Amino acid sequence: MSLSASLPDLVAALPTGMVVTDADILAGYRQDRAQDPAAGTPAALVRPTTTAEVQTTLRWCAAHAVPLVTRGAGTSLSGGSTAVDGALVLSTERMRGLSIDSATRTATVQPGLLNAEVKAAAAEHGLWYPPDPSSFEICSIGGNVATNAGGLCCVKYGVTADYVLGLEVVLADGRAVRLGGKQIKDSAGLSLTRLFVGSEGVLGVVTEVTLRLLPPQPSACTVVGIFPSVSAASAAVLAVTEQIRPAMLEFMDAVSLNAVEDLLHMGLPRDAAALLIGQSDASGAAGQAEVALMQQVFESHGATEVFATDDPAEGEAFAAARRAAIPAVEKLGSLLLEDVGVPLPALPALIEGVAAISDTQRVTIAVVAHAGDGNTHPLIVFDPADADQTQRAQLAFGQVMDLAIALDGTITGEHGVGRLKKGWLPDQVGADVMQMTAAIKAALDPDGLLNPGVIL
Incomplete structure (x- = not known):
């Protein structure tokens, strides 16, 4: 038929x-x-x-x-x-159910609810949902689960998988299964809940998610450093993370800084090579010590200006500037968006390597990063009407992923493999892991109907 x-x-x-x-x-x-x-x-x-x-x-x-x-x-x-x-x-846009259980500190939500809506609902009950992708105001919980999304605060508070306690999933044959629940500890059987988080829709359709909530985040103090070079800024990141785990440690290069300033007009330094935004939400003397350490590290690594603020509005303004980086750079042209991550000691080599690729291929690459956990977002700008530039941009796209793999890193820290990066996945994980992945896919979706072309 x-x-x-x-x-x-x-x-x-x-x-x-x-x-x-x-x-x-x-x-x-x-x-x-x-x-x-x-x-x-x-x-x-x-x-x-x-x-x-x-x-x-x-x-x-x-x-x-x-x-x-x-x-x-x-x-x-x-x-x-x-x-x-x-x-x-x-x-799943019309699947928008939500309930908060204050006794278990959980939220049970359908996948179409936006991340920001879950945060707001949790806050009404005096609770907090930490994962905060830069697109938190427009991205859905279902998509966050599908890609195991992270965000600005994940350096200290973890990623989506750390907050998913349970799932309801519809399998390829139409069966609905429940995995996990509201309990914090559960060692019964294989960890199938974790299997579906980050599976990008190739194993089943998530129709309900049980999320762990936390008490409200303490007030944070923000430290900003302006650097004359990206190498100085990336070295400062290592010096900070060797000693503390800040609540946030974000990186912006000159291209992204100027693009954001063009968009927001908030007085960002146009002549800076890099900007670091750190935050501490530790209380009392511990918080003061973390702030002092970040200030000292930024200064000792050549920052031309360092300042700290405990004003929540000022701190949020800098976080908003960082979140605005991708839409701001999008105004410069079409983008190929990278999501590569490396072990922290390799972060300077990754950032410097991306700059070399930009020079070699003669394309603009803006770099923003969740620097505290080594997850970077090189944004390759190109004109799709220019065939030669488009080809060079595509070459740069692959070379950035090759570089991350060579540095024992990953082709995706939080955006997922999708269709655009799957050609590089075997180089990262190897033939045996790809075979295991295919076997799991075949067991749950033997006809290959779910999200064909994603990952495999």
């Missing part, structure tokens, strides 16, 4: 209007924020609100061998939710 002949069965099985075939609407679901030019055209869009509706959709896909691409808020930077020709796109 053809897709056009069988689709009415799915339409009839789901609430009115849940299956969309309007070409103009489908066009808006072809690409995610990675803007992959190879994006396909989906056959239909499904926007469920319940786990049962997701089950119905996956059972129909399994019966008719129709691929399915799961999409959250569409903020993927690695092409993880790029549409595939003839596939269904399942958008």
Whole structure:
């Protein structure tokens, strides 16, 4: 039976209007924020609100061998939710349930809820959800789980996987399984919850997440250092992290600084080669000692200006400047977005190596970084109308990942492999790990219907 002949069965099985075939609407679901030019055209869009509706959709896909691409808020930077020709796109945007359990300090949420909304709901109960991707105001919890998203505070507080206690997942055959729960400790069986966090939709569709919450974050003091060179700034990062684990330690280079200043007009130093933003949220004497240490390290590593503030608004202004880096650099041209990370001692070599690649390929590469954990975001700027420049940008994209692998690092710290980086994954993890990955995929999705082209 053809897709056009069988689709009415799915339409009839789901609430009115849940299956969309309007070409103009489908066009808006072809690409995610990675803007992959190879994006396909989906056959239909499904926007469920319940786990049962997701089950119905996956059972129909399994019966008719129709691929399915799961999409959250569409903020993927690695092409993880790029549409595939003839596939269904399942958008979780209308799955927005939320409950807070103060007794267990947990939030139970559907995947379409935004990260910022979970933070706000937790705060209403005197609690805090720490993971804070730069896109926290527009990215969904489902997408955060799919990529194991991190953020600015993960140097001290960890990434999404550290806060996922339980999941409900619909498998490729339509079965819904519950993994984990509200309990903090659980050693029963294999750690399948962890298996699905970071799996980018290739093993199942997450329909509910149980998140661990913390007491509110203490007030933070912010330390800012302005540096004459990126090498001085990266050396300062190592000197700080050898002694303390700050609540935040972020890096911006000259290109990103100027792009953000063009966007926000907040008085950032246009002549600086690099900026470091550190924070301490330790209390009392311990916090004062961390602030003093960061100030001393910045100064001893050549910072031309160092200042500290305990004003929350001033501290948040600098954090907002860092979060604005990607949209600011996007105004310079089209971007190829990297997400490479290395062990901290290799951070200076990575930053200097990226600069060398930029010179060799004659393309602009802005670098921002969650420097405290070695996760960098080189942003390759190019004009897609210029074929030669586009080719050089693509070469630089691969060379940056090759460099990270050579430094015993990773091709993705928090954005996921998606479709854009999978060519480099075997070089990082090796043939045996790729074989294990394929075996797990085959066990849970034997027909290869879920997010085809992602990771494998």
